[in-house]
Amino acid sequence: MTTTLLVALLLSQSHQADQISRPAGWGDRAEVQKAEPKPVQLRELKWEVYWAAVGGIRPDATITGGGASFLGVSREIFSFLRAELSVGLGAYNAAPVDILTMIRLGARLEWPGLERWHPFISVAFAHQHESGWEHIKMDPIPAIVGLSEHHVNHRSGVETGLGVAYDLRGRKGLPIGGRIGVKASVTHLLGTGSPRYVELTTLVGLIF
Numbered sequence: 001m002t003t004t005l006l007v008a009l010l011l012s013q014s015h016q017a018d019q020i021s022r023p024a025g026w027g028d029r030a031e032v033q034k035a036e037p038k039p040v041q042l043r044e045l046k047w048e049v050y051w052a053a054v055g056g057i058r059p060d061a062t063i064t065g066g067g068a069s070f071l072g073v074s075r076e077i078f079s080f081l082r083a084e085l086s087v088g089l090g091a092y093n094a095a096p097v098d099i100l101t102m103i104r105l106g107a108r109l110e111w112p113g114l115e116r117w118h119p120f121i122s123v124a125f126a127h128q129h130e131s132g133w134e135h136i137k138m139d140p141i142p143a144i145v146g147l148s149e150h151h152v153n154h155r156s157g158v159e160t161g162l163g164v165a166y167d168l169r170g171r172k173g174l175p176i177g178g179r180i181g182v183k184a185s186v187t188h189l190l191g192t193g194s195p196r197y198v199e200l201t202t203l204v205g206l207i208f
Helices: 002-021 133-138 140-145
Strands: 047-058 064-078 081-093 097-110 117-132 153-168 177-189 196-207
Touching: 047 081, 047 177, 064 097, 064 196, 081 117, 097 133, 097 140, 117 133, 117 140, 117 177, 133 140, 153 196
Parallel strands: none
Antiparallel strands: 047 064, 047 196, 064 081, 081 097, 097 117, 117 153, 153 177, 177 196
């Protein structure tokens, strides 16, 4: 009888000690809560790649119109300064048609401190390869890149512009967003040919 009581007492103490040592919720499935992704601030996205559509006129002498398509990349250096490079291919009405390879290397001066809106002034070195359509047909690739032995008019100058861009938020947590913009510009070129191009540009791109 004494032995039975002793065994029961030991079992009771062991059960109590086991209950104390177990944490609350022992045996229950823990609920893992996924941490909400930290929202990415648009001002943290420094790089931009974009496609641009351009339409314009050459207002000097005989007025001619045309357009171009550009691919470009830019990088924020400071909150107010963005370096930019773009390359485009265009055509302007002439006799018969001028085909243009257009290179722009410069910077945008942006109004700092705004979250999504980016009013800017742009200044760029401008270089163009200009060829008549008949010369493009003779030697298309070398003419476009400016290495053709046929007539290619190399011209350089300065492009100045005024525009505004607007940032679009991407998906939550992803370090990417969108950007749209518009710019009015005037390009002054040296050499033979029309000295000025007056153009309106629309831009669509990604920032990351």
